[in-house]
Amino acid sequence: GAVVSQHPSRVICKSGTSVKIECRSLDFQATTMFWYRQFPKQSLMLMATSNEGSKATYEQGVEKDKFLINHASLTLSTLTVTSAHPEDSSFYICSARDGAGLNSPLHFGNGTRLTVT
Amino acid sequence: GENVEQHPSTLSVQEGDSAVIKCTYSDSASNYFPWYKQELGKRPQLIIDIRSNVGEKKDQRIAVTLNKTAKHFSLHITETQPEDSAVYFCAALGGGGNKLTFGTGTQLKVEL
Numbered sequence A: 001g002a003v004v005s006q007h008p009s010r011v012i013c014k015s016g017t018s019v020k021i022e023c024r025s026l027d028f029q030a031t032t033m034f035w036y037r038q039f040p041k042q043s044l045m046l047m048a049t050s051n052e053g054s055k056a057t058y059e060q061g062v063e064k065d066k067f068l069i070n071h072a073s074l075t076l077s078t079l080t081v082t083s084a085h086p087e088d089s090s091f092y093i094c095s096a097r098d099g100a101g102l103n104s105p106l107h108f109g110n111g112t113r114l115t116v117t
Numbered sequence B: 001g002e003n004v005e006q007h008p009s010t011l012s013v014q015e016g017d018s019a020v021i022k023c024t025y026s027d028s029a030s031n032y033f034p035w036y037k038q039e040l041g042k043r044p045q046l047i048i049d050i051r052s053n054v055g056e057k058k059d060q061r062i063a064v065t066l067n068k069t070a071k072h073f074s075l076h077i078t079e080t081q082p083e084d085s086a087v088y089f090c091a092a093l094g095g096g097g098n099k100l101t102f103g104t105g106t107q108l109k110v111e112l
Helices: none
Strands: A004-007 A011-013 A017-026 A032-037 A045-051 A067-073 A076-081 A092-096 A106-108 A112-116 B005-006 B010-014 B019-025 B031-037 B045-051 B058-059 B062-067 B072-077 B086-093 B101-102 B106-111
Touching: A004 A045, A004 A092, A011 A017, A017 A032, A017 A092, A017 A112, A017 B072, A032 A067, A032 A076, A045 B101, A067 B101, A076 A092, A106 B010, A106 B045, B005 B086, B010 B019, B019 B106, B045 B058, B072 B086
Parallel strands: A011 A112, B010 B106
Antiparallel strands: A004 A017, A017 A076, A032 A045, A032 A092, A067 A076, A092 A106, A092 A112, B005 B019, B019 B072, B031 B045, B031 B086, B058 B062, B062 B072, B086 B101, B086 B106
């Protein structure tokens, strides 16, 4: 089945530094990828929709200058958390839709546990 | 935008019993409703989904029902097993067609 690979799985960084997370679709092309954030014992909250070759669409309340998204190819989207602070510590998960149809299954990466000290 | 509510937040059942999780959605144009199972620290895994032109779908011990009029859908797990213990999320694909909105999750615990 379709596989979405996400790296790194865990990262610890100091406050003020930037962290890049990669999301790759391994056996399918994804013109659209989605980035979610999940705090402990909470639901997945959509942060932004990453569109290949164009600017990402951010959800209300998500700072686009803090969470930089680049979707330079049909198989790779990156999320960079800039000037990270402890409140950015969370589980970040990317996903991609396998297929052109809007009802195509959404496959998730393994997630990245970010801890900002 | 779409709003998805999910109940209960926690559910404990005895092994072999059935478990039911219910969700409601607000956008009448929503047309796709997947259910995900998430184990601690892992990615959500799609376990079953249903489209708006279908009222019920079953896959072995798992079934999902959809009531479009009432805008609610439910997950039914029969003959529960300890490995069914996890957090389950419902979701709805809004009428805009692109964004999946998740429910708040249900922590299911199957006790021996």
